[in-house]
Amino acid sequence: MNIGVLALQGAVAEHIRSIELAGGTGVAVKRTEQLADIGGLIIPGGESTTIGKLMRKYGFIEAVREFAAEGKPVFGTCAGLIVLAERLEGGEEPHLALMNMTVARNAFGRQRESFETDLDVKGIDTPLRAVFIRAPLIREVGSDVDVLSVYKDEIVTARQGHLLACSYHPELTDDYRLHEYFLNMAKEAAEGKTGR
């Protein structure tokens, strides 16, 4: 299963490594045409303002919306979660606006407040080591969104059908279980599509 990692800016190599550890094939995606060759797309951590601008510039907003409309899974981590959100706190213009949630940027503070912690995630049997870097959080979600984990009463992992998002960086540790979870989402989507 080919999983694309949007390679406009950010931690691309780390996601490719995690996907390969989970048994998939990671592909750096720099052009919209490449979306045709992948079964799922990861939008990595980086700076959401930079990634959002470059996505607009190169036609990725429409292209990824079409990709998702075909039922193909998309996974956003940190900046990627911001890019996926329908609503951004503070009135900032949303990017892909695919997931029914409101996201606050830099919600934990500046870099000195960045941290790592053990985190329980629904669907993963033991806690994940979650690295939060100038991380966003999910203020509220629509009724069609499943909350997969909370940290200090704040939502940090969520799933809406074939869309997955987390505030932290699963790609910065050797624990690839969240990537495995996403890879399975992509496999299920592909099987569903072949008309079984």
Next chain:
Amino acid sequence: METGTSRVKRGMAEMQKGGVIMDVMSAEQAKVAEAAGATAVMALERVPSDIRAAGGVARMADPTIVEEVMKVVSIPVMAKARIGHYVEAKVLESLGVDYIDESEVLTPADEVFHISKNEFTVPFVCGAKDLGEALRRIQEGASMLRTKGEPGTGNIVEAVRHMRLIMGQIRHVQGLSKDELYHEAKTLGVPYELLLGVHETGRLPVVNFAAGGVATPSDAALMMHLGADGVFVGSGIFKSDNPEKFARAIVEATTHYDDYELIARVSKNLGTPMKGIEISKLDRSERMQDRGL
């Protein structure tokens, strides 16, 4: 819950990869940089070319400038402390800057010792022009590296020299036998364990950006082609004719560094880049890269 771990500090730099970090001297410039797609800004009182022209002692910026920049942008804000100046770094940390550059662009405060960066919660970036400097800075606690280049010259030749040297040295270390590594560690003046890591992985344990002399989109793309993880642009943007256009063009050329048609397109009608300096015209005493070894 733990803050300031090496994963959190190095991870912050990983998130800057493929991006452009721009020097800014005011809140207005910071907004221009953010709007152009910068992944972070470096808040300064003067850009390197002005520091070079002014002479005298260059110090940490006035905290007012740093705070004003922090107020107007949502991207990370970096600031420079003098090499070895523990207190300037602590002051910047107290202001809440996201990254500190212990920088040879400022006049060194200590000619022997660098800041002990491991004891800070805020991460540090340091300059390096060879593998020895790179691994010494990492041992002291740097979470990110950059080439030194020759700041404020608008001349890419020194950054190219440093990037090529470090990449070549990494390849050399990869090919050494275990017993040769001990000798190499001694020669480079670096801890054996860090050198062993480079030998085994074929890379530095932190990201390495290009800095010092980047003046055009093609300069930025060249540094990416040579293996840089991203680019710092100092004087190159706000000393050019059209900062907005230069900033946007350098961001695009960094992302698509191997798409030459795109680089050609963004390079059209940019206006005049900053005026450069031929390195051989610099007196040895004016070379910033020889500070902090």
